[in-house]
Amino acid sequence: MRVSKTNNKIKLLIRQAYGFRDAETMIHIVILYCSYLKIPLPNQGTRRGSFFSDDIGLCRDLPLHAYARRTEFICNSSCISAIVNKGMGKRAVDGFVPRRQLPEVSVEGLERSPSGNGVRRHVATSGANHTGLPKPLSSPAPSRAAQRASTAGRSDRADIDASLQEIGNLSDLDVSPTPSGRRRRDKKSHKPISRRRKIIKRGIIAFILIIVLTAGWFAYRALMASKSVFKGDLFGLVQQKPLKQDANGRSNILILGTSEDDEGHEAGYLTDSMMVLSIDQNKKNAYMVSVPRDLYVKYGRACDAGYAGKINVYFNCVNNDWKSDSAEDERQKETRSFVGEILGMDLQYSVHVNYSVMRDLVSAIGGIKVNIESRDPRGVMDSNFDWKCGTTRAERQERCPRGHYISYPNGEVELDAEHALYLAMARGDIAPTYGFEQSNFDREKNQQKIMMAIREKALSTGTLTDFSKVTKLVEAIGANLRTNFETGEVRTLVSLMQSIKQDEIKSVSLVDANPAILTTGTVGGASAVVPVAGTYNYSGLQAYIKKHIYATAITREEPRVVVLNGSGIAGAAQAEATKLEALDISVNTVGNAPSGQTYSSNKIYRVGEKVKSATEEKLKSLYHTNISPGNELSGVVYNANTDYVIIITKAQSSKTSN
Known part of the structure; x- marks a missing residue:
């Protein structure tokens, strides 16, 4: 109770002296004043600490926790009197110079308790002087005090700010603190920041701001481009959803290329490029199949061509609205289903590009x-x-040094954007020409090579770390590509393209199949590609794709065997051949083992030059024997492409029949 009354008395004295109704503000000023005089503060863990100065002898028994919590504030009468009176002086050393003339304040009735731990109230008698207290100051007249109190609420807090500012300018004050039981270090005076440091600081801030704005601009352009390409919202770009898969765990993408962006191109709506990219997310491999x-x-x-014709007409046959997004979605959906049925594949995704995308991509990556x-x-x-060569001699020498715009020797060549585009279109349909004997088939192979080259360059370190190239890539895609990929699947697709090694991306050629599955002929008076099995019979085509794309370790080795019957039981070799075919092991010949020889166990002979380890392991497990040279x-007698000759004994035939 005594402490509370003492604090109220202190607050009243401060309010009378400085004209501030908020005594808490002056309490803060008192503490700042003690700090400026370098009077040591107590540790935060203690409730009290002794504060005094050799020269001033002011603050003592001031608890730090009281300041931190803004609760009780205890100070002796000498402290308050000295601080208040200094604040009233002219250019006092503490820097608190009031803007108004204030009366001096007496702290009559306050003195230290004998214990030194607080204050106690003392009723002063007339003319008495108390030991330990400074000479009492003359108190202001009551009428003046009342006037000060009535105007306190209108006092401007700029008084405090100005006083605190002046404290910072008193650099010549030299007040040494008295040790208080432990060694304390003086705080260093705050030096003004030099002009050079300000310039450096502002330069760093400006540099960081430029980087942030530049990165934001590139991100904005990329996001806007991706919004026009992919399905879903922009927030999906931070996700990494797995791609849709077929029953065999593969994600199949139909890539359609048109020339509708070229106004002068005749029948630019035809899908002259059709390719399927099949990806295994777990095994990290990919296959490319070009559809003739x-x-x-x-x-x-x-x-327009009737009810039957070339497959490149179908995309535009669905609808010919090339401006509507919904019409584009319909064309892609119907074409995925149509082509997937012919190839025997579940096509989950489709990508529609024009020839400009190839040119822009190659240009963007240099x-x-x-x-x-x-x-x-x-x-x-x-x-x-050759019309690209120009008209003057100088232009021809510069653009066509070999005499033609598309003319390259065998081996690795460098292509700029224009040459990459026209090599992808070249098929040797106008003489003179060479190297395009298979016309469209050769063009499809070159298109696959260009795609592989773009991927390799785009994933190179120099390209992915170059902001300008990355932005050009995204903008090229945004202007020339449409797909049903969702934004949440983009990161997964990019990650797969980075993780799949170059030698794990294989090309499946439908025209180089052995035995052949496709041939050329005339249908309805026009040249066309038809299955060897017959027009509209795509069973051989589907089996060939399944064998390669959905390949196992054995099918990748493409083993060919001869099965001979050494058991003496009719049909034993044919039964084994059927079983081997089901395991994707091709059987070239089925016959009888050489007469005059007796076989006590199954025999497997490696007659091919290459060891096919997966096939050998399977054969050894089937016939319980080792491989003989x-x-x-x-x-x-066997064909040159035969890898193994298998001789079946009676024991094996009985197992087969069971």
């Missing part, structure tokens, strides 16, 4: 390198694009 644009099919609907592999020793040449086999 001239493959003859039944449309199942009325098209060119590519492509390996030319022609059957002609001269390489490849197509004179159909081919030079131990005699009296057996």
Whole structure:
């Protein structure tokens, strides 16, 4: 109770002296004053600490926790009197210079308690002087005090700010603190920041701001481009959803290329490029299959070409609205279903690009390198694009140094954006030309090579770390590509393209199949590609794709065997051949083992030059025998592409029959 009354008395004295109704503000000023005089403060863990100065002898028994919590404030009468009176003086050393003339204040009735731990109230008698207290100051007249109190609420807090500012300018004050039981370090005076440091600081802030704004601009452009390409909202770009899969765990993407962006291109709506990219997210491999644009099919609907014709017509046959997004979605959806049925594949995704996307992508990454592999020793040449050479001699020498715009020797060549575009279009349909004997088939192979080269360059370190190139890539895609990929699947797709190694991306050629599954012919008076099994019969095509794309370790080795019957039981070899075919092991020949020889167990002879480890492990587990070298086999005739000869005994035939 005594402490509370004492604090109220102190607050009243401060309010009378300085004209502030908020005594808490002056309490803060008192503490700042003691700090400026370098009077040591107590540790935060203690409730009290002794504060005094050799020269001033002011604050003592001031609890730090009281300041921190803004609760009780205890100070002796000498402290308050000295601080209040200094605040009234002219240029006092503490820097508190009031803006108004204030009366001096007496702290009559306050003195230290004998214990030194607090204050106690003392009723003063007339003319008495108390030991330990300074000479009492003359108190202001009551009327003046009342006037001060009535105007206290209108006092401007700028008085405090100005006084505190003046404290910072008193650099010549030298007040040494008295040790209080432990060694304390003086606080260093605050020095003003130099002009040079200000300039450096502002420069760093400006530099960081430029980086942030630049990164934000690139991100904005990328997001706007991706919004026009992918399905879903922009927040999906931070996700990494797994791609949709078929029953065999593969994600299949149909890529459609048109020339509708080229106004002068005749029939630019045709999908002259059709390719399937099949990705295994777990095994990290990919296969590319080019679909012949001239493959003859039944449309199942009325098209400009009729009810049947080349497959490259179907995309525009669905609808010919090239401006509506909903029409684009419909074309892609119907084409995925149509092509998937022919190939025997579940196509979950589709991508529609025009020829400009290839040119813009190559331009954005600064060119590519492509390996030319022609059957002609001269390489490849197509004179159909010689109009790009120019009209003057100087232009021709610069643009067509080999005499033609598309003319390259075999081996690795560097291509800029324009040459990459026209190589992807070249098929040798106008003489003179060479290296394009298979016309569209050669063009499809070159398109696959260009795609692989773009991927390799785009994933290179120099490209992905170059903001300008990345932005150009995104903008090129945004202007020339439409797909049903969702934004949440983009990061997954990019991650797969980075993690799949180059040698794990394989090309499946439908025209190089052995035995052949496709051939060329004339249907309805026009040249077309048809299955060997017959027009509209795609069973052989589907089996070939399944064998390669959904390959196991054995199917990748493509083993070929000869099965001979050494058991003497009719049909034993054919039964084994059927079982081996079901395991994707091709059987070239089925027959009888050489007569005059007796076989006590099954025999497997390696007659091919290459060891096919997965196939050998499977054969050894089936027939419980080791692999013998081919030079131990005699009296057996087999084809040059045969890898193994298997001789079945009676024991094996009985197991088979069971």
